[in-house]
Amino acid sequence: MNLIESPPFKRDLDAPKLNCTEPVLTMRSVSHRFGDVRALNNVDVTVYPGEVLGIVGESGSGKSTLLRMMNLEDIPDQGDYRLAIPGATQNLFALDRFARRMLRARHIGIVYQNPHLGLLMRNSSSGNVAERLLISGERRFSALRSRAREAFDASEFPLERMDAPPIELSGGMQQRVQLAKALALEPALLLLDEPTTGLDVSVQAMVLDTLKRLQRDRPITMVLVSHDLGVIRTMADRVIVMRRGRVVEEGLADQIFQDPQHAYTQSLVHAKL
Amino acid sequence: MSQPLLEVENLSKHFDVHHLDQRVFAFSDVSFRLFPGQFLLLRGCNGVGKSTLLRTLYRSYVPKHGHIWFDAVEGRIDLASAADVDITALRRRDIGFVTQFLVARPRVAADELVAEPLRLAGWPQDRALDEARRWLGEFGVKRELWRAYPTTFSGGEQQKVNLARALVLPQRLLLLDEPTASLDAGARHALIRRLGALKAQGVAMIGVFHHPEDVVELIDVQLTLAVKEMADVAE
Numbered sequence: 072m073n074l075i076e077s078p079p080f081k082r083d084l085d086a087p088k089l090n091c092t093e094p095v096l097t098m099r100s101v102s103h104r105f106g107d108v109r110a111l112n113n114v115d116v117t118v119y120p121g122e123v124l125g126i127v128g129e130s131g132s133g134k135s136t137l138l139r140m141m142n143l144e145d146i147p148d149q150g151d152y153r154l155a156i157p158g159a160t161q162n163l164f165a166l167d168r169f170a171r172r173m174l175r176a177r178h179i180g181i182v183y184q185n186p187h188l189g190l191l192m193r194n195s196s197s198g199n200v201a202e203r204l205l206i207s208g209e210r211r212f213s214a215l216r217s218r219a220r221e222a223f224d225a226s227e228f229p230l231e232r233m234d235a236p237p238i239e240l241s242g243g244m245q246q247r248v249q250l251a252k253a254l255a256l257e258p259a260l261l262l263l264d265e266p267t268t269g270l271d272v273s274v275q276a277m278v279l280d281t282l283k284r285l286q287r288d289r290p291i292t293m294v295l296v297s298h299d300l301g302v303i304r305t306m307a308d309r310v311i312v313m314r315r316g317r318v319v320e321e322g323l324a325d326q327i328f329q330d331p332q333h334a335y336t337q338s339l340v341h342a343k344l
Numbered sequence: 345m346s347q348p349l350l351e352v353e354n355l356s357k358h359f360d361v362h363h364l365d366q367r368v369f370a371f372s373d374v375s376f377r378l379f380p381g382q383f384l385l386l387r388g389c390n391g392v393g394k395s396t397l398l399r400t401l402y403r404s405y406v407p408k409h410g411h412i413w414f415d416a417v418e419g420r421i422d423l424a425s426a427a428d429v430d431i432t433a434l435r436r437r438d439i440g441f442v443t444q445f446l447v448a449r450p451r452v453a454a455d456e457l458v459a460e461p462l463r464l465a466g467w468p469q470d471r472a473l474d475e476a477r478r479w480l481g482e483f484g485v486k487r488e489l490w491r492a493y494p495t496t497f498s499g500g501e502q503q504k505v506n507l508a509r510a511l512v513l514p515q516r517l518l519l520l521d522e523p524t525a526s527l528d529a530g531a532r533h534a535l536i537r538r539l540g541a542l543k544a545q546g547v548a549m550i551g552v553f554h555h556p557e558d559v560v561e562l563i564d565v566q567l568t569l570a571v572k573e574m575a576d577v578a579e
Contacts (some may be wrong), residue, residue, distance in 0.1 A: 089418050089430040119429045276450035283449065287463050305449060309428050323403060323428050330405040334362035341363075 093155050095120050095259055095292045101140060101150030103316075110136045111147060112316040118260070120155075121290035125307030125324060127300060127339065132313040134296045138264050140164075141294060142181050143171040154178065156259045176206045180253025184265035186245035189252065192238040196228070196248045199237065203255045218255060225289075226250035227281045243274035247281065254285075263295040267302055279305055300340070304328055312336045347415055349517060349548045350378040350401075355410035355424070357393070357400045370396040373410070376567055380516070380546040383539075383562040385553065388569035394552040397569065398519045401550070402441045403431050414439070414517070436464055440515040444525045446506035448494040454480060455490045458509045465513055479508040482538070484530045504531050511538050518542065520551035524558050532558060 096118040103111040111133050118124045126134045139145045140152070143163060152163040156178045163174065183189045190199050200219040209215055223233050228247040237245045246266055253261055263282070267275040279302065285291055286306075297303050303310060303324065310327040312320040312335065320333040331337045356372040371393040378384055386394040399405040401412055403423055412423035416438065421430065435441075448457065458476035463469065480490055483504040489497065494505045507523060520539075524532050536559060543549065543562055553559055 089416055089421060089426075089433055122429065122432065273450075280449065280451050283452075287460060308432050321428075322406070323431060325404045326406060329399065330359070332360070332406060337362050 092120055094118060095155050096141065096294070097151075097153045098141070099151045101137070101147045101152070103136065103140070103145075103147035103150075109316050111140070111150075114150075114313075114316070114318055116141075116311065116318075118292055118294060120292055121286075122308045123286060123293045123295055123306050125303035125310040126294065126296045126313060127298065127303050127310060128313035129339075130298070131315075133316040134313050135264060136316075137313070138181075138262055138294065138296050141260070142179055142262055143175045146171075154259055173206075176203065177256055178259045179262065180256070180258035180260070181262040181264065182246060182249040182253055182266045184268050186237060186242075186249055189249045190237045190245065193236050195234045195236055196240070196251075197223075197233045199248060200233075200252045200255050203252050207256055219251070222251040222255040223247075225254050225285060227277075227284070241274070242270050243278055246270070246278050250281065254291075259292065261291055261293045263293060263297075265297055265299075266295070268297070268299065275302075282306060300328070312339065346380060348377040348413075349380050349382075349415050350550075351411075351413040352376050352378075352401070353411040353413070355397075355400065355412060356408050357396055357405060358408055370400075371569055374567075374569070375410075376565075378517075378548050378550065378565070380548055381543055382548050382564045383543055383559070384548075384550045384565045384567055385556055385559070385563045386550060386567050386569065387556070389571070392569045392571055394569055395521050398441070398521050398550065398552060402435075402439065402519055404441075436461075438516045439519070440510055440513075440517070441519045441521070442507065442510040442523045443521045444503055444506070444523060446494060446502040446509070448497075448502060448505075450495055451493060453491045454485060454494050454497075454505045457494060457505060458512055461509065461513045476508065476512060479512050480505065483508050483534050484528070500526060500528060500531075503527060507531070507535055507538075511535075511542070514542055514545060514547060516547060518547055518549045518551075520549055520553070522552055522554055525554055536562070 094117045096116065098114065098116040101111050101114045114137060126137065128134045140147055146164050150164060154163060159174065181189065197219045200222050201215045204215050204218055220230060223230055226247045228244065228251055237248050267278050270278065295303065295306055307324040310322060310324050311318050314335045320331065320336045327336060328340055331340045353375050355374045357370040359368045359370065361368060374397060386397060388394055396405060400407050407424040410424060414421050414423050416434065455473055455476045458480060459472040462472035462475055477490055485501060485504045489501065494502050503526060523535060527535065539549065539562060551559065
């Protein structure tokens with residue numbers, strides 16, 4: 072018997088019976104090539120309201136590419152993408168560039184590993200957050216200020232420093248500014264791309280704690296990409312495991328870590344220190 | 345008698361260890377029924393699969409064959425094949441898993457950790473914290489430790505925090521994996537009192553205990569798992 076070839080146990084992953092709410096995010100048959108490299112190969116993803124979906128996989132497995140597709144920064148060669156947001160009934164990949172940009176600004180928040188990608192480093196932190204609020208049409212200074220304060224408060228950023236430019240802040244604080252910016256418009260979906268990579272251990276714990284509190288206090292839907300399995304295990308309700316552009320396994324976070332089914336997932340979990 | 349809360353039919357579990365190209369059998373064809381308020385004691389020698397059975401029922405382990413019918417509020421659902429999102433919902437509301445180990449998170453205080461299931465169930469912060477502190481006190485965690493981080497606690501104190509967290513919110517089915525191991529007498533008595541009260545409220549329980557005499561007054565049914573994939577049930 073070749074176990075590697077043995078078929079996976081079939082489950083009704085897409086057929087919830089108790090939880091009748093619609094998914095926040097549905098991606099189907101997403102495929103993309105960079106030249107000869109197949110970056111994403113027929114990927115399906117579903118995320119339900121209030122859950123944290125973790126995406127793990129080795130470098131080059133396609134996890135960050137998939138996140139960029141979710142953020143509508145890139146469009147795949149083929150695939151269908153739906154978000155449960157007012158007025159968006161069509162495949163989001165079919166929208167034009169401007170519509171995608173508006174939708175991203177209003178409904179999707181993102182925290183990048185590298186704060187330079189998400190922030191204007193020499194503008195004030197409050198200005199970075201206000202920039203996002205302006206997109207919603209808010210023009211009154213007092214309202215911008217008060218909503219920015221709320222966002223900083225939610226991301227546990229010290230309010231007395233909200234006018235400091237991110238370049239003068241520590242790495243952990245820069246991530247909180249990104250988080251405040253992402254949360255300012257109460258997004259339908261919060262994307263986290265290696266949000267704690269490169270931070271020292273104690274700062275990493277603080278950022279994770281902030282995210283965990285956020286998850287507990289408001290049912291925010293998150294997708295978290297990380298190569299750090301400890302971070303995924305702490306944060307995620309469900310996990311998808313990617314390899315060479317494919318989803319090789321999907322399951323509850325504790326199941327993925329305690330009883331991985333696929334050979335690759337087993338090697339990944341066993342390699343964790 | 346009322347409808348069973350849990351009906352397990354021919355449940356089997358094995359592990360495929362890919363790097364060894366080996367299949368490791370845990371148990372096979374386990375069947376039993378459990379009614380609200382019943383306490384089932386799992387028995388059998390070490391390594392026979394008692395904890396594996398609990399984890400399979402909780403879906404931390406993937407069942408390989410069989411069914412785990414659970415009488416959810418919305419209707420009967422097979423936990424063996426249910427969607428992950430349904431399992432997550434049931435874990436928050438109906439099915440609890442109590443181990444002897446705390447999953448502490450850095451920089452999260454004991455009372456906040458215990459209050460978390462209540463907050464997820466929609467309790468306001470102040471009430472959730474009050475209730476959490478009440479249960480920390482009940483399990484004998486000293487008041488001065490309530491705001492401290494359990495990552496720095498001794499094993500015994502961590503276990504008390506873990507029990508308070510696991511039992512703070514009444515659920516309909518509790519899976520107990522040696523929760524009394526290494527507890528001091530006071531905490532053990534508090535745990536047994538709490539389990540007795542939950543049982544009286546109709547909570548069904550399946551437990552593995554090193555010292556079953558601790559819970560002898562709670563036991564209604566025993567299921568003995570045996571080697572060679574055999575199992576038999578005795579009332």
